[in-house]
Structure formats: C-alpha cells, structure tokens
Amino acid sequence: MGIQFERRLPVAPRPSTFVDHVPFGRKLTEIAGTLIMLCQSVLIALPAVLIAVMKRPSLLLDRQQRRRIAFGSIWRYFGPSIDDLYRPYKTELLAMAEGVVIDIGSGTGQNLKYLSHDKITRLVLIEFNSTMYPALTRSAIDAGFEGKFEILGFGAEDAHRIKKTTGLTPGSVDTVISVLALCGIPQSQEVIDSLYEYLKPGGQFLFFEHCASPHEPTLFWQRLINPIWTLVMDGCELDRPTGDMIINHEWTEAQVWRLPIESRFSLSPKEVGFARK
Numbered sequence: 001m002g003i004q005f006e007r008r009l010p011v012a013p014r015p016s017t018f019v020d021h022v023p024f025g026r027k028l029t030e031i032a033g034t035l036i037m038l039c040q041s042v043l044i045a046l047p048a049v050l051i052a053v054m055k056r057p058s059l060l061l062d063r064q065q066r067r068r069i070a071f072g073s074i075w076r077y078f079g080p081s082i083d084d085l086y087r088p089y090k091t092e093l094l095a096m097a098e099g100v101v102i103d104i105g106s107g108t109g110q111n112l113k114y115l116s117h118d119k120i121t122r123l124v125l126i127e128f129n130s131t132m133y134p135a136l137t138r139s140a141i142d143a144g145f146e147g148k149f150e151i152l153g154f155g156a157e158d159a160h161r162i163k164k165t166t167g168l169t170p171g172s173v174d175t176v177i178s179v180l181a182l183c184g185i186p187q188s189q190e191v192i193d194s195l196y197e198y199l200k201p202g203g204q205f206l207f208f209e210h211c212a213s214p215h216e217p218t219l220f221w222q223r224l225i226n227p228i229w230t231l232v233m234d235g236c237e238l239d240r241p242t243g244d245m246i247i248n249h250e251w252t253e254a255q256v257w258r259l260p261i262e263s264r265f266s267l268s269p270k271e272v273g274f275a276r277k
C-alpha cells in the first residue's frame with residue numbers, strides 16, 4: 001500500500017530552482033520563509049484580537065481565548081493556501097476514511113471536502129477553538145455531512161468527555177484523522193494512545209502532520225524558532241516527532257511518507273501516513 005500510495009501521487013518531485021544552486025540558498029530561503037510567516041501572522045492576529053477586545057473587554061482577562069482568536073484569524077488566512085499546496089496528498093489519504101470517523105483539530109473543516117460522505121456513517125469533529133465553528137459547520141454541510149456530524153468543543157485530550165458526549169466506546173471507531181493537529185496538542189502522546197484505544201481492530205489512523213526534521217541542522221533551527229512559533233501559533237510546536245509518536249504504537253500495518261515536494265531544510269516537513277490497528 002505504502003509505496004503504491006507514494007507512486008500514485010500525481011505530483012512530480014520538487015523541481016530545483018536557482019535558489020538550490022546558491023550556497024545555503026535553500027536553507028536561508030526556508031528559514032526566512034518561516035520568519036516571514038511568523039511576522040505576517042502577528043500582523044494578521046493583532047487587529048483581530050484588538051477588535052475582539054474592543055467588542056468584549058473581558059477578553060483582557062482571558063489569555064487563552066485571545067490566543068484562540070489570534071490563531072483563528074491566522075489559520076483562516078494561511079489555511080487555504082496550505083490546503084491547496086498539499087491537495088493531491090490529502091485527496092489520496094483522506095479518501096480512505098470510512099465508517100465512524102473522529103477528526104481531531106478540525107479547524108475550519110477544510111479537509112472535509114476530501115472525505116467520501118457516502119462511506120462515512122458518523123463524523124465526530126473535535127475542535128476547541130469556537131472561532132472556527134461557523135466555517136467548520138459550513139464545511140461539514142457543504143461536504144454532505146448534514147445530520148451526520150457533530151462538533152465537540154473541547155480538547156482532544158479529554159478522553160472522558162469524548163466518551164461521555166458521543167457515547168463512543170473504546171474499539172468502536174473505524175477511522176481517526178489528524179491533519180496538522182497533533183503538533184498543537186500538549187499531551188499528544190496521550191491523545192494518540194487514547195485514540196488508538198477508540199479504534200476497532202482493523203481501524204485506521206490517517207495523519208498528515210508537520211514534524212521534527214530528521215536533518216540535524218534543520219532540527220537546530222526548528223528548536224531555535226520554536227519558542228516564538230509556539231507563542232504565536234497557539235501552542236503548535238515545530239520540533240515534535242509526531243510521525244514517530246504515532247508509528248511507534250502497536251499497529252498491524254503502518255506506513256509514513258515524506259513529501260517529495262519538500263526540501264530537507266524545510267522547517268515544517270510533513271509526514272503523511274496511514275496506520276492500521
């Protein structure tokens with residue numbers, strides 16, 4: 001499955017450009033790109049937070065909600081272009097979802113259009129940032145899930161509430177999806193463990209995550225930039241080995257692919273994978 005999956009991807013390897021021929025060109029471009037994205041994010045988030053505070057001054061006392069408002073505005077800005085860039089991979093991966101599905105960190109729901117609604121009987125969307133809900137609800141309806149989806153407004157780490165709210169029990173879920181979500185969940189290993197428990201034997205964990213780079217010099221830069229990145233991006237971490245954390249679980253089958261369009265200097269290298277219980 002794994003190799004075929006990769007071969008079938010309708011994307012050519014990243015063509016080299018003049019930057020690749022300049023000494024340190026690609027490395028500097030990737031670092032500068034990340035720093036520029038950080039600065040843009042601050043510029044996008046500040047007015048959104050200011051407007052929200054003017055409308056509701058009590059937000060001054062609620063740091064967590066201010067961070068969510070900030071990240072909501074950042075994700076609404078960057079999310080669509082990130083989605084476009086990785087569309088072919090997501091199309092391939094997410095078409096595998098079936099049965100009872102849990103999607104963690106659903107955001108604005110931009111991945112829902114890749115799901116086959118006729119193969120999915122129930123869609124549980126776990127997203128704790130309420131600023132995402134209008135777009136998330138619209139995406140779910142547009143993707144054909146009206147009457148089949150529910151949004152859980154708390155953290156994916158809250159296994160007890162997931163059980164209480166949905167009635168789902170360990171061993172009752174066919175598919176878990178995590179797209180660019182585990183990077184921002186503080187207890188991500190516990191969340192992976194508990195989602196594993198929710199999966200049926202034969203159930204699948206589909207993931208598309210940015211991860212710690214296997215390339216030491218790039219990992220150095222990820223670690224250096226991480227504190228400010230985490231602050232701006234509502235807890236997202238650049239240097240978390242999410243792919244390894246998932247794969248190290250006890251699966252009967254698991255595959256992870258690095259994307260051919262990304263350079264080894266990428267500060268947010270993606271790992272796309274599939275694991276079966």
Ligand SMILES: C[S@@+](CC[C@H](N)C(=O)[O-])C[C@H]1O[C@@H](n2cnc3c(N)ncnc32)[C@H](O)[C@@H]1O
Binds near residue numbers: 109179
């Ligand atoms: C980078 S966005 C990705 C959204 C979506 N998966 C996508 O690919 O478009 C990460 C999302 O995870 C959500 N998130 C972060 N920590 C979470 C947690 N502990 N539980 C549930 N959602 C969480 C954030 O609010 C955000 O919407």
